[in-house]
Amino acid sequence: MRRLFFLLPLLGALFLIGWLGYPILAGHNPQVLPSALLDKPVPAFDLPSLEEGDGSVTSTELATGAPVLLNVFASWCAPCRAEIPLMRRLVDDGAITVYGLAYKDEPKATRDFLKTLGNPYKRIAVDRNGRVGIDLGVYGVPETYVIDGQGRIRYRHVGELTRSVVEEQLIPLMREIAG
Amino acid sequence: MIAELGHLALIAALVVALVQTLIPLYGAAVADPRLMAIARPAAMVQFLAIGISFAALTQAYLVSDFSVVNVAMNSHSSKPLIYKISGVWANHEGSMLLWVLILALFGAAVAAFGRNLPLDLRARTLAVQGLIGVGFLAFILFTSNPFERIPNPPLDGNGLNPLLQDIGLALHPPMLYLGYVGLSTTFSFAVAALLEGRVDPAWARWVRPWTLAAWCALTAGIALGSGWAYYELGWGGWWFWDPVENASFMPWLAATALLHSAIVVEKRGALKSWTVFLALVAFAMSLLGTFLVRSGVLTSVHAFAVDPDRGLFILGLLAVAIVGSFILFAWRAPKMESGGMFRPVSREGGLVLNNLIMSTAAATVLIGTLYPLALESMTGEKVSVGPPYFEATVVPIMIPAILALGIGPLLAWKRANLKAALIKLWPSYLATAGMAVVALVLLGAPVGAILGLSLAVWLAVSVLVEWADRIKLFRIPFGQSASRAAGLPRAAYGMSLAHLGMAVFILGAVGETFFSSEVVRYVDPGDKIEIAGRELVFEGVEHRQGPNYVAEVGIFKLEDGEVMESERRVYPVEQTSTTEAAIRPRAWGDIYAVLGEKADNGRSTIRIYVKPLVLWIWIGCGLMTLGGLVSLADRRLRVGAPGKRRAEAWTPAHAGMDAGDD
Amino acid sequence: MRRFLPLLVLVICLTGSGALAPVFAVQPDEMLEDPALESRARGLSAHIRCLVCQNQSIDDSNAELAADLRILVRERLVAGDSDQQILDYLVDRYGPFVLLEPPTTESTYLLWYGPGALLVVGGLALAVFAWRRRRPEVTQPLTAEEHARVKALLDGAADEGKET
Known part of the structure; x- marks a missing residue:
């Protein structure tokens, strides 16, 4: 009995090592925060479209019956610039449909940005003051949301889209959603 | 080459x-x-x-x-x-x-x-x-x-x-490492004792100076880091409960506990296995800190460039150190015979209470720091454990420790007369009640502030009472008291200084937390700023060239004519900018002024704080460190001072003989 | 690249990088006229985590998102929301992670009650320890070896007396 008492620190130590080791081995990144809106509908919004005379873009529009991506971006963000070519290629291949949310950006700057890089987006909503961003729980751009056919958020990726993220996470998930 | x-x-x-x-x-x-x-x-x-x-x-x-x-x-x-x-x-x-x-x-x-x-x-x-x-x-x-x-x-x-x-940050790491790594010595001594299967008062006597040295460095290192945050980060905070700060606070708490329990081993031959355990834990906490800073498992504003492979390597080292030493502990410690008996109300009892509270506090900081990580691993939930949590847990845990700290040193070894000790402390009651009344009536302070200030006064006066009691002040002729005072062991003065430092620290922390004022506004040159009954004039902005930066200097003039300058520096090489706060430190409180950016309306943004008593935070830490150093200078503790024969002759019996003198 | 990311975050959060001049936490134009509401806003802000600089509250942070959230908090205060409603509003969007003081739920029982439990268990363990130690010391006759050590000690003590 008395001996068992002296084993307690050892058990504690083993527990602690596992506690600390697991996140490293699992490749945990403390900066990444999953969306609080998983499996919930995209928060309602009604924002002007980037194209002049194109009316407004609304949240209901995202429920297209098939999975789509919603990409939150800005012209002032370097990783956003880097991921555009990849998205364009995927759109050209017909692999994805992407809506854009221009987060806290001058519409003119956004237009110039897309003029130089090309435009992968089906439509772009202008979130000038970032309020829709806050409703979505955006905390860093770029962010990419997978939206299912009913307009619910199924996944969020924070940071630049890379080929491996798209191929290993987004596309399999979209296939699964599409059934 | x-x-x-x-x-x-x-x-x-x-x-x-x-x-x-x-x-x-x-x-x-x-x-x-x-x-x-x-x-x-x-x-x-x-x-x-x-x-x-x-x-x-x-x-x-x-x-x-x-x-x-x-x-x-x-x-x-x-x-x-x-x-x-x-x-x-x-x-x-x-x-x-x-x-x-x-x-x-x-x-x-x-x-x-x-x-x-x-x-x-x-x-x-x-x-x-x-x-x-x-x-x-x-x-x-x-x-x-x-x-x-x-x-x-x-x-x-x-x-x-x-x-x-920055000079504070140039000195902070070496000092902190002296503390962290200094605890390795205690760890090595503990492992060696476990290998031998023998822990005796002589062992405690050899270990204590090393613990004390490490503790002094750790205290000073943490104080330097907190001072740096205060003057360099530009918003006047001094402790953020950031994981990396917690990583230094945990070994400090463990080392503080160890310092006190080693006294019991040394004097009375009791608490042996507990003390050895603390010696292992204190260094394990240091290693944990090293791991947290460098592995990137937690977000922290201080983190080094992190790399998961390095994290795993350090985790491996941590695992070897704690698993290895705890196996040894589980194997050897049960065989250590317990030493001298003591009543719950005794000096030993007080030191045990200190250990209970320090260990609980260390465990609380550990739980709070690692909880988000554990919860996420187990359930995927993400929570934050921030300053409000630590303030709500660690602070209340420490309150009984401060109360007991006033009484403990007046208790005799083995069995003490609590009533006599409490009677001796009458000046403390008067002073504490007086402070509470002043805080309530004159300052109209909130409950937390009244409690904090009263605790600080309670502790400070009790330390003085204990000293007066030792030298029989006012009970024997003054000359005799003076010679008794001169004859007290340095370790006694070290203890009093360190405890007084704690009181002073609390005073500063309470002053800053509850009585700070702040003004944030736009100003034009010549504008008057009123804060906490004082008045500053914003004189304007100048441009200056530094050795490796360019600076905008905001100039403020106080009512006594003194000029304060806050800088916004741009470092072209590093492509970054910093703010240098203008601080006028005074005993009653600091005036802290920061120049912000030019607003769209062409005016300057400024932020002025008055932070009452904030300086005493670091004076308190300084006193604690000094207390440790004075104690370290005690002849009986001096590293290597006892001769070989004496070193071997130390046994519980002998330690018992001089139990009364400290 | 990943190794340098945290340092980059540090630079942005604490200093602002070259292009962006350092910005203070709370800006004068964000602040409310009503001192009572403003002080509630400051108190709330200190409990809300800035999600960009993850260990700072939005009250301390220089990040732009923190500024947006500070303004949002004030707007909702002016609109008459209670403190709890504002926190709930943020939790709906960012999850409980946004709260620096974690709510007491099943998953945080250990966090909130753990320290108290430790203190109680530790205290009880000590009480048991003290109870068992309460017995008077048993005196046993010294062995011959111990006699020799006592003698050596007493001699040693005498020498020590001479030294000092």
Whole structure:
């Protein structure tokens, strides 16, 4: 009995090592925060479209019956610039449909940005003051949301889209959603 | 060439550390004095080799040798000399080199001052110290080599983050490491004692100076870091409960507990296995801190460049250290016979209470710091554990400790008369009640402030009462009291100073937390700013050129004509900017002014704080450190002071004989 | 690249990088006229985590998102929301992670009650320890070896007396 008492620190130590080791081995990144809106509908919004005379873009529009991506971006963000070519290629291949949310950006700057890089987006909503961003729980751009056919958020990726993220996470998930 | 020499010296140090570990351990196992004797020269040679290596890296920084990756990444030829030197440890690789340098320094110090330790205890202690060295030298050589070269050196370096180009932060890491790594010595002593299966008052007496030295450095190191945050980060905070700060606070709490429980072992031969356990835990907490800062498992504003492989390596070292030592503990500690008996109400009882509270506080900080990580691993939920949590838990846990701290030193060893002690403390009651009334009526302070100020006064006056009691002030003629005062052991003064430091710290913390005022506004030159009954005039903005930065200087004039200058510096090399607050420190409180950016309306943004008593936070820490140093200077504790014969003669029986004098 | 990311975050959060001049936490134009509401806003802000600089509250942070959230908090205060409603509003969007003081739920029982439990368990363990130690010391006759050590000690003590 008395001996068992002296084993307690050892058990504690083993527990602690596992506690600390697991996140490293699992490749945990403390900066990444999953969306609080998983499996919930995209928060309602009604924002002007980037194209002049194109009316407004609304949240209901995202429920297209098939999975789509919603990409939150800005012209002032370097990783956003880097991921555009990849998205364009995927759109050209017909692999994805992407809506854009221009987060806290001058519409003119956004237009110039897309003029130089090309435009992968089906439509772009202008979130000038970032309020829709806050409703979505955006905390860093770029962010990419997978939206299912009913307009619910199924996944969020924070940071630049890379080929491996798209191929290993987004596309399999979209296939699964599409059934 | 010199960098290669440094690298070579580091490899040599690893080999020597292996020798220092294996041969003396084997020697101690077979009781061969010649083999055991190898530990001493090995420890010194290891220190020398790492010293050469460290000097080589420093030289690379001094001459701005950008063919060394580490220098190119972290230095720049235009940097002032002092920050070229401190740049050596302002990065991951260099700071690890400093870490092992200090580790070897403590090993060499044990070798040099430990002449009178029994040969087998010394051999085993140095062997364990050597083993820690093996682990960390391997870590540096295999994952973080500071001497790596670049084939095509750049013309100039990347520079050092300007926030780190500061004297407080130049001194903070070495001081903190002296504390962290100093606890390795206590750990080595504890492991050696477990290997021998013997812990006696003599052991406690040898361990205490090392603990005390490490504790002093840790206290000073934490205070320097907090002071840096206060004046450099520009919003006047001094403690943020950031994981990295917690990583230094946990070993501090454990070391504080250890310091007190070692007294019980030394005087009474009791609490042996608990003390050994604390010695293991204190260093384990240091290692945990090293892991948290460098592995990137937690987000922190202080983190070094992180790398999961390094994290795993340090975790491996942590695992070996704690699992290994706790196995040894589970095996040996149950056999340690318990020593002297004591009543719950006694000096020992008080020290045990201190240990209970310090350990609970350390465990609370540990739980709070690691909880988000554990919860996410187990359930995927993400929560934050921030300052409000720690303030709501650690602070209340410490309150009974402060209350007991006023009484404990008045209790006698073995069995004490609590009533007599409480009666002696009458001046404390008067002063505490007086403070509470003043705080309530004159200052109209909130409950927390009343409580905090009362506690500070309670502790401070009780410390004085205890001192007066020792020298029988006003009970015997004054001259006799004075000679008693002169004759008190330094350890007694050390204790009083450290406890007084705690009271002073609380005073400062309460003043800053509850009575600060703040004004944030736009100003034009000539505008008057009123804050906390004082008045400043904003004189305007000047532009100046610094050694490696350009600055906008905001000039403020106080009503007494004194001028304060806050700078916004832009460092072109590093492409970053910093703010330098203008601080006028005074005993009653600091005036703290920061110049912000020009607003769209063309006016300057300024932020002025009045932070009452904030200076006493660091004066308190300084007093605690001083108390530790004074205690360290006590003849009876001085490292290596007792002669060999005496060293071996210390037994519980003898310790019992002088139990009354402290 | 990943190794340098945290340092980058540090630079942005504490200093602002070259292009962006350092910005203070709370800006004068964000602040509310009503001192009572403003002080509630400051108190709330200190409990809300800035999600960009993850260990700072939005009250301390220089990040732009923190500024947006500070303004949002004030707007909702002016609109008459209670403190709890504002926190709930943020939790709906960012999850409980946004709260620096974690709510007491099943998954945080250990966090909130753990320290108290430790203190109680530790205290009980000590009480048991003290109860068992309460017995008077048993005196046993000294062995011959111990006699020799006592003698050595007493001699040693006498020497010590001479030294000082």
